Amino acid sequence: QVQLVESGGGLVQAGDSLRLSCAASGRTFSNYALGWFRQAPGKEREFVAAISWGGRAIYYADSVKGRFTISRDNAKNTAYLQMSSLKPEDTAVYYCAADVRYSGYDRVDYHYWGQGTQVTVSS
Numbered sequence: 001q002v003q004l005v006e007s008g009g010g011l012v013q014a015g016d017s018l019r020l021s022c023a024a025s026g027r028t029f030s031n032y033a034l035g036w037f038r039q040a041p042g043k044e045r046e047f048v049a050a051i052s053w054g055g056r057a058i059y060y061a062d063s064v065k066g067r068f069t070i071s072r073d074n075a076k077n078t079a080y081l082q083m084s085s086l087k088p089e090d091t092a093v094y095y096c097a098a099d100v101r102y103s104g105y106d107r108v109d110y111h112y113w114g115q116g117t118q119v120t121v122s123s
Contacts, residue, residue, distance in 0.1 A: 001026045001027065001112075002024055002025070002026040002027050002029075002032060002098050002111075002112040003024065003025045003026050003112075004022055004023070004024050004096050004097070004098060004112055004113065004114035005022070005023045005024075005025075005114055005115070006020060006021065006022050006094060006095065006096050006114045006115065006116060006117040007020070007021050007023070007117060008020040008021050008117060009094060009117030009118045009119045010118075010119065010120070011120045011122065012086055012119075012120070012121055012122070013121070013122050013123075014086060014087055014088055014121055014122065014123050015085060015086065016086050016121070017082070017083060017084045017085075017086065018083045018086065018119060019080055019081070019082045019083070020036070020080065020081040020083065020094055020096075020117060020119070021078055021079070021080055022034065022036075022078060022079040022080070022081075022096030022114060023077060023078050024077045024078065024079070024098065025077065029074055029077040029098075030053055030054070030074040031053055031100060032053055032098040032099060032100055032112075033050060033051065033052050033053050033098070033099055033100070033101050033102075033105060034050065034051050034070075034072055034079040034096060034097070034098055035047065035048075035049070035050040035051075035096065035097045035098075035099075035105060035106075035110055036048040036049045036050070036070060036079075036081045036094060036095070036096055036097075037094070037095045037096075037097060037108065038090075038092035038093065038094045038095070038119075039092055039093050039095070039116075040091060040092040040093075043092075045095070045108055046061065046108075047061050047105075047106040047107075047108065048060070048061055048064055048068065048081070048094070049061065049064065049068055049069075049070040049081060050070065050105035050106060051070045051071065051072050051079065052102070052105070053100075055071070055072055055074075057105070058070055059105050059106060061106070063089075064083075064090075067083065067084050067085045067086075068081060068082065068083050068084070069081070069082040069084075070082075079096060081094070081096075083119070086119075086121045087121060088121045088122065088123045089121075090119060090121050091119060091120050091121050092118075092119060093116040093117065093118050093119075094116060094117050094118075094119050095113055095114055095115075095116045096113075096114045097110030097111075097112060097113045097114070098110060098111065098112040099111045099112065
């Protein structure tokens with residue numbers, strides 16, 4: 001079992017920055033790929049970013065490329081999503097997810113999920 005807890009969400013204005021954290025506990029964190037997903041009201045959960053177990057492979061959705069940065073610190077069992085130049089359309093509940101995988105990082109079928117953290121961007 002892997003338990004994931006997101007934090008760092010909040011209400012910001014367009015153009016601001018936020019850093020989300022995903023703290024993991026349970027099994028060896030470094031064995032798992034980490035993904036960030038988001039879900040806006042009335043919409044399906046969508047891929048935002050992912051990082052492989054060792055951090056060498058990183059992927060972003062086109063909508064956040066150049067604005068968001070995913071990272072991980074395996075020594076702290078924590079992953080991060082640095083979000084800059086936020087837009088109102090980034091408003092959503094953000095989830096981190098973990099799974100043992102070496103491909104398909106943008107697929108939503110991760111095994112472990114956090115409870116989510118709300119990000120609201122006002123115009």
